[in-house]
Amino acid sequence: MTLLSARNLTVEINAVPIVDGIDLDLASGEALGIxxxxxxxxTMTALALIGLTPPAATIRADTLTIAGNDVLALDPRQRRALGGSVMSMVFQDPMTGLNPVRSIGSLLIEAIRRHQTIDAARARQLGLQALADVGIPDPVARFSAYPHELSGGMRQRVMIALALVNRPALIIADEPTTALDATIQAQILELMRARMRDAALILITHDLGVAAELCGRIAVMYHGRIVEEAPVADLLARPAHPYTCGLLTAVPRFDPARPRLMPIPGAPLPASERLPGCAFAPRCPRARDICRAQVPALAEIASGRKVACHFPEAVA
Amino acid sequence: MSALLQVRDLSVTFPVGHGTLQAVDSVSFDLARxxxxxxxxxxxxxxxxxxxxLMRAHPIASGSIAFDGHDTVALSGGALKSLRRRMQMVFQNPYASLDPRMTIHRILAEPLVAHGVSKQDHGEIIAQMLRRVGLSDEAAGRYPGQFSGGQRQRIAIARALVLRPEILILDEPVSALDVSIQAQVINLLRDLQAEFKIAYLVIAHDLPLIHQISDRIAVLYLGRIVETASADAIVRQPQHPYTAALLSASPARDPSERRERIVLKGEPPSPIRRPSGCAFHPRCPIATDRCTVETPMLAEAATGHSVACHYPGRIKSPIAL
Structure with missing residues (x-):
């Protein structure tokens, strides 16, 4: 069943398209890595979906439906009501994602009672259960703690508890483990894998490895557009877009020979700059005249595989 | 190979409340030219x-640091200044480490001025160094804000190198940069090392990256070295369970690299409340009663491979090398 469908989603800030006409489809329970x-x-894609874009941003789309709601037709109050119940968000930095002057318990109770008509005692019970479910030791003691009294890893667990507490159909997580130490990142990834089974997930990350652990499908974005989309194993084993290929060969992996890394030359084009052709062409080893003249459309090259490139790698 | 830098039993403490926090606890290592x-x-x-x-920017509680055979702990004034000429540092965040109101020329000239290099040579030294890190001469007249993150880190590296130091300390040198840019800076660092024969002390959390650029690796936990060996030995035959867990925690980057993850319990304890015995025991999957009372000393398990664990080598490497 389709949970989310976006066609030609565009987010502009001061007439600069930060997100430039992307299509997204997500089935119930599916995990997509961006x-x-x-x-x-x-990140702007994630904020547009959850409805938290900055005031200067304009969102346009041919269609944007989430759980049967025509999102762009809703008034702000209805739009807000979707947040927390139908979908919820986990941010990178749990210190800024949690209100610092509210106790963990009051944040949880407020979130629960905003979407469920139950009394305070029952909400407290649900809140304590939510903390236990995300592996927080001694939930009763943590209930009255403030965010700053917890470690980064514990705060991220609280944020995940808040995101899950109303059993949303969709969770959007923006770099949920980037700010954490390696061993804590491992814990949070395990937790997300175990606890987010029922909900669909959109994971925003710079780390292909993290996306590969949690997601079945990956969309690679460059300069506001999706340049490649594929099932995770296919994408990692046989990337089709030269940018995806470059990302995979640029990172060091454990190899006793320590081969020289192969960086992608140059730097990304600023969002405010537009090219008549492919935005990756200035950095692309395979670019030819047509790449500099014409933007390649995202096209299906094999079952479930899409790429926006005039000269993609063979994937069959 | 005589050690250029010889660190013995180095400890650094901070006063907290009524006690002290032991941030670095009896650390010893050598760094060769x-x-x-x-x-x-x-x-x-x-x-x-x-x-x-090591930069002598923090007071030292005890221990010794010898640079080229000379003790640096007692240095002050001019002698300390000439030590810093031979040992430079590059920081993680090139957005914070370069003064936005200074031109690149001034940023690179600052260490030259501080160390009395004749002003008429500045232009040539700076232009050469900018070219060497992959920037054009014209960069000298511009400001940090006009450069991307990767270019700024090149500028920070150039600043650290204008005095031709013998040791460069790099604190998370690429972790603030985008993935596609990190490899550019790593390759540059490797080339500069080959050309100038500089010793690097690289601090990073990314183990594949550390393995890529290091000859040897030391693993720190709560202020102590818990394991040290050649880079390959650390990855192939980690002896300490913490090292094995760190190796398993780095997300696999391709499907063939998929590995069993060792998920540790809990979080690193605060150095203010250091656990008894082995400080790692509350999180260790193989700890016994002995580990809660008896502190393991760093001891050689094989040639050039030292570990501080009562049960070394019990957890095998999750990485097939």
Whole structure:
């Protein structure tokens, strides 16, 4: 069943398209990774879906439906009501994602009672259960704690508890483990894998490895557009877009030979700059005249595989 | 190979409330000329404090640091200044480490001025160094804000190198940069090392990256080195369960690299409340009663491979090398 469908989703800030006409489809329970570097538009995509874009942003789309709601037709109050119940968000930095002057318990009770008509005692019970479910030791003691009294890892667990507490159909997580230490990142990834089974997930990350652990499908964004979309194993084994290929060969992996890394030359084009052709062409080893003249459309090259490139790698 | 830098039993403490916090606890290591030592550890492991102590930017509680055979702990004034000429540092965030109101020329000239290099040579030295890190001469007249993150890190590296130091301490040199840019900077660092024969002390949390650039690796936990060996031995035959867990925690980057993850319990404890015995025991999957009372000493398990664990080698490497 389709949970989310976006056609030609565009987010502009001061007439600069940060997200430039992307299509997204997500089935119930599916996990999609949106991978990109800074400035690729991945975070703005997430904010547009959840309805938290900055005031200067304009969102347009041919269609944007989430759980049967025509999102762009809703008034702000109805739009807000979707947040927390139908979908919820986990942010990168749990210190800014949690209100610092509210106790963990009051944040949870407020979130629960905003969407469920139950009394305070029952809400407290649900809140304590939510903390236990995300592996927080001694939930009763943590209930009256404030965010700053918890470690980064514990705060991220609280944020995940808040995101899950109303059993949303969709969770959007923006770099949920980036700010955490390696061993804590491992814990949070395990937790997300175990606890987010029922909900669909959109994971925003710069790390293909993290996306590969949690997601079945990955969309790679560059300069506001999706340049490649594929099932995770296919994408990692046989990337089709030269940018995806470059991302995979640029990272060091454990190899005793320590081969010289193969960086992608140059730097990403700023969002405010437009090219007549492919935005990746200035950095692309395979670029030819047509790449500099004509933007390649995202086209299906094999079952479940899409790429926006005039000269993609063979994937069959 | 005589060690260029010889660190013995180095400790750094901070006063907190009524007690002291032991941020670096009896750390010993050698760094040879032209060699790269990677320091791995999580927040609170003391790795950045250790770097500042080596630069003599933090007071040292006890222990010794010998640079080229000379003790640096007692240095002050002019002698300390000439030590810093031979040992420079590059920081994580090139957006914070370069003064936005200074031109690139002034940023690179500052260390030259501080160390009395004749002003008429500045132009040539700076132009050469900018070209060497992959920027054009014209960069000298511009401001940091006109450069991308990767270019700024090149400028920070150029600033660290204008005095031709023998040791460069790099604190998370690429972690603020985008993936596609990181490899450019890593390759540059490797080329500069080959050309100038500089020794690197690289602090990072990314183990594949540390393995890529280091000859040897030291793993820090709560202020102590818990394991040190050649980079390959750390990955192939980790002896400490913490090292094995760190290796397993780095997300696999291709499907063939898929590995069993060792998920540790809990979080690194605060150095203010250091656990008894082995500080790692509350999180260790193989700890016994002995580990809660008896502190394991760093001891050689094989040639050049030392570990501080009562049960070394019990957890096998999750990485097939």
């Amino acid at each position: 991978v990109g570097e800074s400035g690729s538009g991945k | 032209g060699e790269t030592l990677g320091l791995v550890g999580e927040s609170g492991s003391g790795k950045s404090t250790l770097a500042f102590a």
